[in-house]
Amino acid sequence: MRLTLLLLTISVSAQVKLPPYSKQVLANGATLILMPRAELPLTTVTAVFRGGAEAESVAGLASVTAELLERGTATQSAEEIALAFDSLGATLNSLAGESTLTLASEFLSRDTDRALPLLADLVQKPAFPAEEVKKVLAQFLDGAKSVKDNPQAAAGIAFRRFFYGPAHPSSRPVRGDESSLPKIDRDMIQQFQRRMLVGRNLTVIAIGNFTAADLLPKLTAAFSPLPAGEAYAPIADPGVPRSAKPRLLLIDKPDATQTFFFIGQPGIKRGHPDQVPLQLVNTLFGGRFTSMLNDELRVNTGLTYGANCQLNLNRLTGGLVISSFTKTETTERTIDLALDLLKKVNTTGVTPEALKSSKAYTKGLFPADRLETNDQLTQVLTELELYGLNRGEIDDLFSKIDAVTPQRANAIAKTYYRGDGLVFVLLGNAAKIREAVKKYAPEVMEMPIAKLGMEP
Amino acid sequence: MVRFLVLAWLGVLLLPAQNLALKKHRLSNGMTVIIHEDHDIPNVALYFFYKIGSRNEKPGTTGVSHFFEHMMFNGAKKYGPKQFDIVMENNGGRNNGYTTRDVTVYQDWFAKPALDLILDMEADRIRDLAFDPKLVASEREVVYSERRLSVDNSPEGSLDEQLWAAAFTAHPYNWGPIGWPSDIEGWTLTDLKEHFSLGYAPNNCVLVISGDVTETEALALARKHLEPIPRRAGPTAVRTKEPEQKGERRVVLNRPAEIPFQMIGFHVPATAHADTPVIALLTTLLTQGRSSRLEQRLVERDQIALAVQAETSEAVDPTLWTFYMQLRAGVKTEQAEQALYSEFERLVNTPVSDDELKKAKSQFLANFYRQLKTLGGKANLIGNFEIFHGGADRLNQYAARIEKVTVADLQRVAKTYLTAQNRTVATLVPTKE
Numbered sequence A: 001m002r003l004t005l006l007l008l009t010i011s012v013s014a015q016v017k018l019p020p021y022s023k024q025v026l027a028n029g030a031t032l033i034l035m036p037r038a039e040l041p042l043t044t045v046t047a048v049f050r051g052g053a054e055a056e057s058v059a060g061l062a063s064v065t066a067e068l069l070e071r072g073t074a075t076q077s078a079e080e081i082a083l084a085f086d087s088l089g090a091t092l093n094s095l096a097g098e099s100t101l102t103l104a105s106e107f108l109s110r111d112t113d114r115a116l117p118l119l120a121d122l123v124q125k126p127a128f129p130a131e132e133v134k135k136v137l138a139q140f141l142d143g144a145k146s147v148k149d150n151p152q153a154a155a156g157i158a159f160r161r162f163f164y165g166p167a168h169p170s171s172r173p174v175r176g177d178e179s180s181l182p183k184i185d186r187d188m189i190q191q192f193q194r195r196m197l198v199g200r201n202l203t204v205i206a207i208g209n210f211t212a213a214d215l216l217p218k219l220t221a222a223f224s225p226l227p228a229g230e231a232y233a234p235i236a237d238p239g240v241p242r243s244a245k246p247r248l249l250l251i252d253k254p255d256a257t258q259t260f261f262f263i264g265q266p267g268i269k270r271g272h273p274d275q276v277p278l279q280l281v282n283t284l285f286g287g288r289f290t291s292m293l294n295d296e297l298r299v300n301t302g303l304t305y306g307a308n309c310q311l312n313l314n315r316l317t318g319g320l321v322i323s324s325f326t327k328t329e330t331t332e333r334t335i336d337l338a339l340d341l342l343k344k345v346n347t348t349g350v351t352p353e354a355l356k357s358s359k360a361y362t363k364g365l366f367p368a369d370r371l372e373t374n375d376q377l378t379q380v381l382t383e384l385e386l387y388g389l390n391r392g393e394i395d396d397l398f399s400k401i402d403a404v405t406p407q408r409a410n411a412i413a414k415t416y417y418r419g420d421g422l423v424f425v426l427l428g429n430a431a432k433i434r435e436a437v438k439k440y441a442p443e444v445m446e447m448p449i450a451k452l453g454m455e456p
Numbered sequence B: 001m002v003r004f005l006v007l008a009w010l011g012v013l014l015l016p017a018q019n020l021a022l023k024k025h026r027l028s029n030g031m032t033v034i035i036h037e038d039h040d041i042p043n044v045a046l047y048f049f050y051k052i053g054s055r056n057e058k059p060g061t062t063g064v065s066h067f068f069e070h071m072m073f074n075g076a077k078k079y080g081p082k083q084f085d086i087v088m089e090n091n092g093g094r095n096n097g098y099t100t101r102d103v104t105v106y107q108d109w110f111a112k113p114a115l116d117l118i119l120d121m122e123a124d125r126i127r128d129l130a131f132d133p134k135l136v137a138s139e140r141e142v143v144y145s146e147r148r149l150s151v152d153n154s155p156e157g158s159l160d161e162q163l164w165a166a167a168f169t170a171h172p173y174n175w176g177p178i179g180w181p182s183d184i185e186g187w188t189l190t191d192l193k194e195h196f197s198l199g200y201a202p203n204n205c206v207l208v209i210s211g212d213v214t215e216t217e218a219l220a221l222a223r224k225h226l227e228p229i230p231r232r233a234g235p236t237a238v239r240t241k242e243p244e245q246k247g248e249r250r251v252v253l254n255r256p257a258e259i260p261f262q263m264i265g266f267h268v269p270a271t272a273h274a275d276t277p278v279i280a281l282l283t284t285l286l287t288q289g290r291s292s293r294l295e296q297r298l299v300e301r302d303q304i305a306l307a308v309q310a311e312t313s314e315a316v317d318p319t320l321w322t323f324y325m326q327l328r329a330g331v332k333t334e335q336a337e338q339a340l341y342s343e344f345e346r347l348v349n350t351p352v353s354d355d356e357l358k359k360a361k362s363q364f365l366a367n368f369y370r371q372l373k374t375l376g377g378k379a380n381l382i383g384n385f386e387i388f389h390g391g392a393d394r395l396n397q398y399a400a401r402i403e404k405v406t407v408a409d410l411q412r413v414a415k416t417y418l419t420a421q422n423r424t425v426a427t428l429v430p431t432k433e
Helices: A002-006 A061-069 A078-087 A109-124 A130-149 A151-164 A186-196 A212-223 A275-286 A292-300 A328-348 A352-370 A374-386 A397-402 A406-416 A430-440 B064-071 B083-090 B112-128 B133-152 B155-167 B181-186 B189-199 B215-226 B276-287 B293-301 B333-349 B354-370 B375-388 B392-404 B407-417
Strands: A022-025 A031-036 A042-050 A091-096 A100-108 A202-208 A247-252 A258-266 A307-311 A319-327 A423-428 A444-448 B023-026 B032-037 B043-050 B093-099 B104-111 B205-211 B249-256 B261-268 B305-312 B319-327 B423-431
Touching: A022 A212, A031 A212, A031 A374, A042 A109, A042 A212, A042 A374, A061 A091, A061 A100, A061 A130, A061 A186, A078 A091, A078 A109, A078 B293, A078 B354, A100 A109, A100 A374, A109 A212, A130 A151, A130 A186, A130 B305, A151 A247, A151 A258, A151 A319, A151 A423, A202 A212, A202 A374, A247 A430, A258 A328, A258 B133, A275 A292, A275 A307, A275 A328, A275 A352, A275 A397, A275 A406, A292 A307, A292 A319, A292 A328, A292 B133, A319 A328, A319 B133, A328 A406, A328 A423, A328 A430, A352 A374, A352 A397, A352 A406, A352 B043, A352 B083, A352 B093, A352 B104, A423 A430, A430 A444, B023 B215, B032 B215, B032 B375, B043 B112, B043 B375, B064 B093, B064 B104, B064 B133, B064 B189, B083 B093, B083 B112, B104 B112, B104 B375, B112 B205, B112 B215, B133 B155, B133 B181, B133 B189, B155 B249, B155 B261, B155 B319, B155 B423, B205 B215, B205 B375, B261 B333, B261 B407, B276 B293, B276 B305, B276 B319, B276 B333, B276 B354, B276 B392, B276 B407, B293 B305, B293 B333, B319 B333, B333 B407, B333 B423, B354 B392, B354 B407, B375 B392
Parallel strands: A031 A202, A247 A423, A247 A444, B032 B205, B249 B423
Antiparallel strands: A022 A031, A042 A100, A042 A202, A091 A100, A258 A319, A258 A423, A307 A319, B023 B032, B043 B104, B043 B205, B093 B104, B261 B319, B261 B423, B305 B319
């Protein structure tokens, strides 16, 4: 059956290309990227500042700063800002990521002359009114508490902390936690803004229904007044060393009827020479519905609603992380099966047929996943800037995919999918699973969910 | 992408009116096929809407529609177990499905050369689905795991379930698509087969094809694969009508949680009703954006809520208009409730200004059109209009309907539905672990 069906495989479309764009650098060091796309009557302008959470001294500082950009300038109150954007039917989003702080708005292209000055005001003259600072910090604190009501999200935060360790910025909760947020004050926020939100750290990406000749002078006027400042020197990649021994953290939530788990090991950073083959192998191991993990843990055994393996591709080296969940009683069986599959992909690799399928899957869905909307294209352009890549990253992707041989894929599987030095984080009813999970690591750490986010 | 035709500047409307080119056909077996050509990327989205959901279920088999959604991926005659997913992924495609109280929807997204093949697979499972008892057993566990994820281990999920169970005493909207735990454990093969023969008739299906196709080729392929499938009876009509609510209902859920949560639901008419655009605008005015009334009052001024949202899900029968309040830690739910009600009173007693109505219209329409950014978003919206709003062509008239809403409409609708007698209040009271 399977052989016959493979004959039905149709060759997918030729290489897709990133639409054309232009790039300028202003006197203050800010980079402007313009990609005209006429299909929608909308324009998205995104101001991306390098740094983000990796540049903060206390977890959550970059996020709180980003949030407060929307909440008052020298001339407008928080309420006036909200009203101005809402009245245009425009969106306004500011948030910090691991390596960036972004402020973005999507508005009707014909409103450019109203929306752009509004956005520029937020970037240039944030006022951080004391009352708003107090309110935002209190809201973030309750937000951090509410994460514990979502076991999957809570387990994810605990995993990053336990897996990456304090030297790696990925270990920190980007929106802060109950221990870090009370340490933040208005001075710190203002200092962070003055240091980080400067021309030399800024890339502005505009995509939408405009001509570059029309928009360029407007963007220049909006972002030129920003001081050049000092360019942020990104921290060196601390890497993700493989743990000498397996480690396990068990978070106790006595009312949980399902155990949520993560199993991590070192991966790569964005732009690493192994990236494309590793992505192809990971698609087969844990990146799609028919992947080895989902097929065994969900389809064959009914142990879970879903199982996957995520390859984190950021500026700094990240993890290769299996995650799933299962009812309390089948915790051990499910983790055992996941570990068996890890061993299997390492020792037997992937078949040439499977590799071919992974290539077709990746290429077939790539346009819809990455190049369909202005938001996706903004993300792509941000990554190219941030990771120091060029458009060949997109335009040559299909030929890089085609070049991956079964031998290369299997060498990759052997290198990255290993059974030693694994890091486990489990969240569930500890009384019922404590004994069974001891076998995964020589030492098991345990904490009640109430203590999550209160670590010093 | 969208063919945006700038037809006219409609008075206060900030957005240009926009038309989505739709071609609607009826196959000889009664299946509706709607085609939207979009050549922006070399991909296609196929959405099959079957007009069967948990409203068509009975006590004892609640959740069977959703379970069936899962079983549709477990093998038919030509494409055996696992083959649907394997062949689709081999050919640059992925799929999913979702079940609501009213519909079961199957979604395929793929590179355009695969259209013929995907339609062949879809036809195979509609015509000749297999029922392997072993797969039924394992899929039952998968669905239970999904319930544990989205309901049992989620404060919001469990509270929402309680809200609907209290608000609907007679109509099958009483239970959610996931089904009650004992029913998930109890479905039989016979239940499944019965459900299939009722719901999966071609005459009970709307297919939307959106993407890099031509109308001619897409229709020819739909005819080739789907037209030979014979008509079936279709689900029996849901007779029960929910009696008018005659007084406030309250339900309390005690469970370990950090943050109190409240959901307040009001009975409102089915989506096809003339009041739907008015409710949509009131929802926008109350909860959309930081300048909205409830955000300003509850989150910013009184600082008693972390988040406020409201929605009415698209529904064939009269449904709920629900307000969700995630409160600040330690806040008394009574306080949040009273603040919410006083905002409703303000709506009823004082006419909204023209500027505020204009803002709500701009926001609503901008968000409405934002759903059209992707092929999948368009397919979903087209199908929803066909099923819930009285026809896909109404999608292109919706902006004009929103535009016609007046200040008096807002006041009348608020007064009609947002009443104490008509509400059900579900409150999550956190307990310690």
